[in-house]
Amino acid sequence: MTEKKRRRWKKKDPNNERGRVAIRYRGYPTSEQTGKIMRIDGSCRFVKNLAKEQRDLAHRLGVRSPSYTRQSADMKELRDDPELTPWLADAPSQILQQAIRDTDTAYHRFVSGQSWYPTWTRKGSRASFRDPQGVKFRRLSRRWGEVKIQGVDWILVKAHRPLVGSRITSATVVIEPDGKLFISLLCERHKRQPTKPLAEEGTTVGIDRGIAVAIATSDGELINRENWTPKEKERLRRLEKARERKKAARKSENTRARAKGAPTKYKSGKQKDTELAIAALYGRARRRRNDFVEQESYGLAKNHRLSIFEDLHLPAMTRSAKGTVDNPGKRVAQKAGLNRGLLDKALGAILSRTEDKVVCHGHGTLCVPAPGTSITCPECGYTNKANRASRSVFICVACGHKAHADINAAIIIRERGIKLALAGGTPVAALQGNNLDPDSSGAEPEHQGRRGSGNQETGHITVRKLA
Ligand SMILES: [Zn+2]
Known part of the structure; x- marks a missing residue:
């Protein structure tokens, strides 16, 4: 390749x-394909765990990780x-190489503080692997199609x-704990040119993520969705109780059998049924949660030139409070409840899916430091814990400004x-080539007051109905 040609290749075309x-x-x-998928998953698990073992060993010996x-x-x-x-x-x-690459990514993510330390991949509940090459799709009819996966056809x-x-x-092939198979096809798509100028009213949005309300926007919207119906919660409670009871019964029975030298018992069919029913309930809630994340992140990415989030350090927030035997943690039960809340609202996924989607619209995302966002007054800038009258009510101690606390945080x-x-x-791609003027972009205090005033008083919560 000549020098001239190479230069032309390297030139970045924004379109x-x-x-x-x-x-x-x-x-x-x-059923034959399911068998093949489970075997490939088994091989991937073996390779992933081996890769983890090598890296952990290198770390323990104090040598460079492979x-x-x-x-x-x-x-x-x-x-x-x-x-x-x-x-x-x-x-x-x-596919095996991809498994090693995923392990590599997991370690990189850990080192950069984006996630927890990589865990062992266990056999059992969920099978998944990624096919990085030669994936094909063909449509058979209006509703049906076929996907070609290496080693499965x-x-x-x-x-x-x-x-x-x-x-x-x-393509990522997943068999969920309730036995359903899903294939995620990752498609490349050309980046679109921005459809809206940044300075236009309503094109930048602040988003506050929380547990009581999943998403609060600076436009005054409170968006939430319950992933469990009361009946499902009750059913889950009953099933989990039954599972524990059966587990305990089998354990004591086996202890007695072992003492006598008699054969021990395996999990009964009934117990397996209970476990499957629990998995099905969790599966349904998970799919609802994912649906919520997909819909809301699509709206944010499509309608706003710049979506601004606060920088939550989720791994630290969701870390278990259990501690060790010598050094037990404080408020363990409360922390566990908070974790369930955080995980149930998928706060991390809302950001990452918005980040994925903005590119297709020529838009952008931005993360700002989180400290103080929930206790700062947008009118006078006074920052004090006393500004929070209650979980949902914000009343400024200095100027008396009153608002819904989450919407207030989104505005900040x-x-x-x-x-x-x-x-x-x-460096935000979405900001390039724009005359971002503080006066017209709504950064002025009087603008702010007007923007969020829509639903602030009523604090109306949009609860998306369960399917
Ligand atoms: Zn104030």
Whole structure:
């Protein structure tokens, strides 16, 4: 390749930047295909755990952790060994490589503070792997289609919505604990040019995420959705109780049997049924939660030139308070309840899915420091804990400004975001080439007061109905 040609290749074309969209289809595999999927999942689990073991060992010995390239080469050697692991050869090597790459990413995410320390991959509840190459889709009829996965061949899927984008980059195959199979197709999509100028009213939005109300926006909207109906909660409570009872009964029975030297019993069919019923309940709640995240993040990404979030450090927030035996934690039960709340509202996913989606609209996201967002007055700037009259009511001690606390926080987040963007604090693609004027962008206090006033008094909560 000549020098001239190479330069042309390297030149970045803003119209040619790519975003990615994931389309998730429910799959209907044959029993033979399910078997193949479970075997590939088993091989991936083996490879992932081996990769983790190598890295943990390196850490304990105080030597440099093996890289992805090293581990990938090790895996190839192992795969070619007919003596040690003959079954590994059945799994497509690219899928196994992807498993190692995922482990690598997990460690990188841990080091950069984005997630917890990578855990062992356990056999049992959930099977999943990613096929990074050669994924194909073909439509059979208006509702049905087929996806080709390496090592499994064509899997029947319900293609309830059209595939978008120009190219499928990868597919993730998941069998959930209740036995349902889903295939997520990651599609490449050209980045669109921004449809709205940033300075236009209503194009920047501040978003406060919380447990009582999942999303509060600076536009005065409170959006929430319950993932469990009261009846489902009751049913779950009963089933979990039954599971514990059966578990305890089997344990004591087996202890007695062992003492006598008699054979011990396996899990009964009834107990397995109970566990499946619990998994089905959790599965339904999880799909509702995901649906909520997808719908809300789509709205945020599509309608706003810049979506501004507060920078929540979720791994630290959801860390268990249990502590150790010598050093027990405080308020363990309360913390566990908070964690359930945080996880049930999927606060991290709302941000990450918005980040994924803005690219397709030529929009952007921005994170601002969280401290003080919930106790600062947007009218006079007075910051004090006493400003929070209750969980949901904000009354400024200095000027008497009254508002819904979450919407108030969203307004502060938006204000901070606009300041940060104007100061060039973070390179935000969405801000380039715009005359972002503080007067017209709504950063002025009088603008702020007007913007959020819609629902502030009533504090009306939009609760999206359960399906
Ligand atoms: Zn005030």
